[in-house]
Amino acid sequence: MATAYDRTRELKAFDETKSGVKGLADTGVTKIPQFFIQPPEQGDLTLLPIEIPVIDLTGVETDAAVRGEVVKKFKSASETFGFFQVVNHGIPTEVLDEMLEGVKQFNEADMELKKNYYTRDVSKKVVFNSNFDLYQAPAANWRDTMFITMAPESPMPDELPAECRDITFKYVHYIKQLGITLFELLSEAIGLKRSFLTDIECNKGLSVLSHYYPPCPEPHLTVGTSKHADSDFLTVLLQDSIGGLQVLYENRWIDVLPLHGALVINIGDLLQLISNEKLISVQHRVLANSTGPRVSVACFFSTHLNPTCNRLYGPIKELITEDNPPRYKETTVRDFILHYNGKGLDGRSALDYFRV
Numbered sequence: 148m149a150t151a152y153d154r155t156r157e158l159k160a161f162d163e164t165k166s167g168v169k170g171l172a173d174t175g176v177t178k179i180p181q182f183f184i185q186p187p188e189q190g191d192l193t194l195l196p197i198e199i200p201v202i203d204l205t206g207v208e209t210d211a212a213v214r215g216e217v218v219k220k221f222k223s224a225s226e227t228f229g230f231f232q233v234v235n236h237g238i239p240t241e242v243l244d245e246m247l248e249g250v251k252q253f254n255e256a257d258m259e260l261k262k263n264y265y266t267r268d269v270s271k272k273v274v275f276n277s278n279f280d281l282y283q284a285p286a287a288n289w290r291d292t293m294f295i296t297m298a299p300e301s302p303m304p305d306e307l308p309a310e311c312r313d314i315t316f317k318y319v320h321y322i323k324q325l326g327i328t329l330f331e332l333l334s335e336a337i338g339l340k341r342s343f344l345t346d347i348e349c350n351k352g353l354s355v356l357s358h359y360y361p362p363c364p365e366p367h368l369t370v371g372t373s374k375h376a377d378s379d380f381l382t383v384l385l386q387d388s389i390g391g392l393q394v395l396y397e398n399r400w401i402d403v404l405p406l407h408g409a410l411v412i413n414i415g416d417l418l419q420l421i422s423n424e425k426l427i428s429v430q431h432r433v434l435a436n437s438t439g440p441r442v443s444v445a446c447f448f449s450t451h452l453n454p455t456c457n458r459l460y461g462p463i464k465e466l467i468t469e470d471n472p473p474r475y476k477e478t479t480v481r482d483f484i485l486h487y488n489g490k491g492l493d494g495r496s497a498l499d500y501f502r503v
Contacts, residue, residue, distance in 0.1 A: 167291035172361035222336035229429030249311030280491030352450030371433035379415035379449035
């Protein structure tokens with residue numbers, strides 16, 4: 148009991164600084180606090196020397212033959228890895244670079260300014276803190292995050308920090324357009340009409356998670372983000388050149404190498420659920436690093452905790468057969484997220500609770 152009490156006290160003291168991991172790193176610590184230390188990893192720790200597919204989207208809207216080939220590649224990657232990268236996706240490279248720079252500038256701004264955004268009130272449209280699951284997870288991650296809900300209801304511009312305000316709205320405009328293209332290609336990949344996934348509003352909600360991973364003095368003892376699968380329908384990730392993202396494939400890790408101008412796409416838990424496992428949501432993690440900072444921006448297509456979005460999602464009827472019965476119960480996005488957030492990033496799949 149004493150150990151549990153001490154840990155809770157340490158977590159609370161860290162949280163109440165409202166300075167996050169960046170504030171801790173700025174003090175010049177040479178040893179990480181105990182609550183960041185991860186339990187030892189089990190299994191084969193060697194890396195698999197393969198890469199996730201890189202798919203070129205040039206011509207998908209204008210050339211039927213090209214589109215057919217891209218659909219096949221989406222299908223193969225989403226069934227095998229649950230991850231792939233896309234290039235020539237329509238978002239200018241300077242917009243990508245500016246988005247990363249805006250996140251970096253906010254995180255490196257005056258600490259007192261950042262404290263104005265630090266909160267654990269998830270009803271707010273702009274939430275900045277360190278570890279959404281700080282009090283639930285087995286160990287904390289070496290990372291600070293700003294979570295901005297951009298759709299279905301967008302925040303007012305002045306609700307966002309000035310350092311990343313304009314570029315976030317510009318970036319989200321592009322991401323929404325790309326999201327339609329991605330969901331259309333995935334609809335075709337599972338044998339449905341092009342508009343199926345957008346018709347059932349998989350792209351209705353959008354949240355932007357900006358992650359900042361300061362250099363870590365003991366990267367071998369902790370991680371930037373624990374092993375987890377994403378809670379949304381689809382994630383579009385922009386990462387800088389530092390690296391550290393790894394995907395679990397056949398119980399071994401694969402490095403997702405940074406490719407300037409590319410975006411990493413991965414299937415979320417909710418898309419695995421409604422596709423009845425035709426598309427797979429795969430566990431991944433981010434390593435801590437002694438260099439950095441590492442900056443990334445993850446766009447989650449999900450209505451998240453929006454209380455007005457009550458649509459039930461279950462396995463799509465058109466994908467159910469006698470040989471492929473429903474594997475999951477129906478759920479609202481909100482109920483799924485509440486379960487996911489309640490358990491935190493503990494290495495277990497949130498989908499298990501919803502299995503038939």
